Amino acid sequence: MDFEFTGPVIEWRGPAPYFFVRIPEDDSEDIKFAAKGVEYWGQVPVVVRIDGTEFTTALFPKDGAYLLPLKDAVRRAARIELDEELVVTLRVGRGS
Secondary structure, three states: OEEEEEEEEEEEOOOOOEEEEEOOHHHHHHHHHHOOOOOEOOEEEEEEEEOOEEEEEEEEEEOOEEEEEOOHHHHHHOOOOOOOEEEEEEEEOOOO
């Protein structure tokens, strides 16, 4: 099942800054339902498409929703900036 949503790019500071897209709560609930049986340690493996670029990652649960990690290579190639609203398509699972 594919999901499409729009979410803001946020920064999580740590030893190095990490960038995520915050997934809306309603979409997070639907993803959580679709991920039954494939999640591990609360994370959900996904195949993501942003701006024509496809990559794999795992969603992180945070405060009742999910965060989608943005790989630096994807973020830089697509010139994605902090606070930008992104249109994201994702498919739950590891891909084919």
